[in-house]
Amino acid sequence: MCGIYPAPARGVKRLVASRVGIVQFLQWLTMSDLSCQLNALYAQVPATRCAGSGDCCVLTDEEFDNYYATMFPLYRAEYANIAAYVEAEFSSERSGELLAITEERPRRCPFLGPDHGCTIYPVRPMICRTYGAMNPVSLAREALRNEGQRPAVQIREFVRREGGMACPRVAVTEPQKVAAHARMLIDGGYDRELERLSEGVELAAGERQKLYRKLTGKKRWPLRWSWGGFNAVRSAPLDWLREHLASYWKKSELADAS
Template sequence: MRDLEVLYDQVPATRCAGTGDCCWLTDEEFDNYYATMFPLYRAEYVHIVNYVEQHFSPQRRQELLNFTEERPRRCPFLGADHSCTIYPVRPLICRTYGALNPVSIARQAIAHQGDLPSAQIRAFVRREAGMVCPRVAVLEPEKVARHARMLMEGTYERELARISAEVELAGAERKRLFQRLTGREEWPLRWSWGGFNALRSAPLAWLRRHFAAYWRKAELIDRK
């Protein structure tokens, strides 16, 4: 997915300490509806599936593609050594984590006052303040200003939505079943790894019998 790689390249490269702290949820975070590796856009999900199918053992591949927990406490891709096992294809939400710090957030917010709507700037500051990580080092500071503006303007989300709209999640039979069970015409634009897996990989018999209840209980799906 060339367009996806081009978009990812706009994010400043970072180096993580590799503790895995951002890849599992504390009890407090879980109770406050935080989620790991979310939002995951449809194109990103398919991109990761392709990587899993090419680079993992049959047993591990089956485990990952059969994983249907919608909001797990621990990211299913976190390795035993706390490393990310899909690092080359990790989604945007993981790439942007820690790419800005309190100083760069404040600096970029000030730089765009009077240039962008104040509501966009406030939303940027609020969102990025929750993404700060002192264990992440930024390796491409020259990209920070453009990256911040793209965040403020919603460029990443628009591009991910555009790219994802061109990606089919599964075959026609599954899509018809999804439409009948949910009343929606199109696949979810973004969800979680487990949620997308339930649609793409679960046996059709399971979908027919259980997916409607799974969908009703889903916490991370866009309901609009």
């Protein structure tokens, strides 16, 4: 099992002896499998070494005013993976605090630690892993390498998007992966796989799901959102959903749902 999650505390044999235990065991298997698939996808991104300033995890006034967001886009599968990690690895008090965050676009990433390190580094999402993985030199080289092989509009978008995430404080430590990584970015390969994995993730069921559909008019959970946005529909008390979700959804700037 390649997932990051420890076996349930009650033990596998004891769990499968009861109906509730079987449900918990299946949930554990599902999350472990999801973690495996995400890790396989993440492994294609060149590893980097960051100076650890934390600047990329805090929005400037200009970025905030221009609708930038920290840790966005966050795919549904990635949210589920991070939420499971938080529940398993953090204290109940701290995990409760993190899962209670409903601010959709905070100025500071909630996982930025006091030492400017990432407190969920093993399960950080794709957007954080790709930050700084391309620099002006590698962007120009890979754009030229793919010229004539891929549509020009895709290459221009690749240069524009990744150029905005180039960071002089980040060093690539796996340069042998850069060419394949660039092709995945140009072709949208990462996004397609994250979408596929996310389609199989249900955030909740029962009354919570009914309230979500009724108050938002959407049949499906958002494919991409933010940590606070996903928390609002997955973890907020039902009374909060009944009273606030409709207005929260109308004000949402980042939710991607159909």
